[in-house]
Amino acid sequence: MNILYFDCFSGISGDMVIGALIDAGGDPTHLVNELKKLKMVDEYELTFTRVVKNGISSTKFDVLLETEAHHHEHEHSHDDHHGHSHRSYKHIVQLIKSAGFSERVEAMSLSIFEKIGIAEGMIHGVALDDVHFHEVGAVDSIIDIVGTAILLEQLEIDKIQSSPIPVGSGKIHIDHGIYPVPAPATLEILRGIPIAASDVKGELATPTGAAIVAVLSETFGTLPAMRVKSIGYGAGTKTFPTHPNVLRVIIGN
Numbered sequence: 001m002n003i004l005y006f007d008c009f010s011g012i013s014g015d016m017v018i019g020a021l022i023d024a025g026g027d028p029t030h031l032v033n034e035l036k037k038l039k040m041v042d043e044y045e046l047t048f049t050r051v052v053k054n055g056i057s058s059t060k061f062d063v064l065l066e067t068e069a070h071h072h073e074h075e076h077s078h079d080d081h082h083g084h085s086h087r088s089y090k091h092i093v094q095l096i097k098s099a100g101f102s103e104r105v106e107a108m109s110l111s112i113f114e115k116i117g118i119a120e121g122m123i124h125g126v127a128l129d130d131v132h133f134h135e136v137g138a139v140d141s142i143i144d145i146v147g148t149a150i151l152l153e154q155l156e157i158d159k160i161q162s163s164p165i166p167v168g169s170g171k172i173h174i175d176h177g178i179y180p181v182p183a184p185a186t187l188e189i190l191r192g193i194p195i196a197a198s199d200v201k202g203e204l205a206t207p208t209g210a211a212i213v214a215v216l217s218e219t220f221g222t223l224p225a226m227r228v229k230s231i232g233y234g235a236g237t238k239t240f241p242t243h244p245n246v247l248r249v250i251i252g253n
Contacts, residue, residue: 002155003226006162006213007248008196011204014144015061016234016247017212018151022048023059024232024249026151034150035143037099042066043139051235054244058233063143087138089117089131096146108149108216115211116141119188141208148212155251161224162217164194168204186210194220202238209247226252 006012022028028048035046045064050057087095096109114128121131133141152160167182167190174183181203182190189210198204229252236245 001158002229002251002253003159003161003224004152004155004157005223005226005250005252006160006217007223007250008163008165008205008213010200010236010240010243010245010247011166011168011198011206012209012213012247013206013236014141014148014208014212015063016236017209017249018144018147019048019059019061019234020232020247020249021148021151021155021234022061022232023234024155024230024251026155026232030154031147031150034101034105035147037101038095038142038146039099040095040139040142044143046143053233053235053239053246054242056233056244056246058235058246060235063140065139086132087142088129089113089121089133090129092133092138092142095142099146101146101150102153104153105146105149108152109146112145112149112211112215113141115189115215116185116207119185119207119211122188123184144208145212152216157251159218160216161219161221162213163222164196164220165190165210165213166196166198166200166204168198168200168202170201170203172203182210183207189214200240200243202240223250226250228252 032046043066047062049060051060092113117128117131121128170181171178172181182205185207186205189207193214228250232249234247238245
């Protein structure tokens with residue numbers, strides 16, 4: 001039985017999860033090919049790079065939106081990307097269901113999205129079907145969440161456990177204004193899950209990262225007894241002075 005442990009000593013985000021899973025032996029080509037089933041390939045480009053974060057060599061995963069990637073090459077009219085700025089929860093569910101993924105990938109992806117949708121709906125006071133994902137968030141979250149499910153299936157992971165989740169401190173600027181850390185949706189998603197204290201100023205756990213671990217992890221605590229087979233480090237976007245901003249995954253049996 002393959003056990004995967006999320007060692008979230010610096011929090012967790014969707015891109016850190018993908019980076020760590022690739023670093024631990026996930027197949028990037030398989031990931032890219034499976035994600036094509038979403039029929040969104042004209043909207044993004046995926047990159048995998050090696051970076052060193054405070055002395056730890058890790059994999060950095062990025063989703064470049066085509067509007068950014070080709071920003072200088074083409075003059076887009078505003079309507080071209082009309083569909084990109086908002087995607088409703090209902091639309092995302094349809095997108096995932098119609099892609100033809102394996103049952104496991106579909107079920108995992110949908111339950112993670114539902115977790116985020118319910119939390120966002122509660123915070124903003126709207127029904128689940130009316131929740132809209134914006135803040136670049138839609139494409140990024142879809143890729144990160146579905147990608148995580150694809151890699152976990154490919155790595156044949158049977159059981160997932162996690163450390164408690166540090167959320168960081170301070171304030172962040174988002175579409176709606178200046179919010180406390182953890183952002184309300186993140187905190188809602190982590191209801192019932194052990195949060196770890198952290199002095200780091202900044203958002204360590206994102207809603208996507210929080211939802212992945214909240215839905216998939218069966219227990220939260222220290223590293224479980226296992227024979228370690230592979231280890232992966234996924235880099236976050238931020239860099240902190242004394243603190244490697246990476247997510248570690250440990251796979252064993």
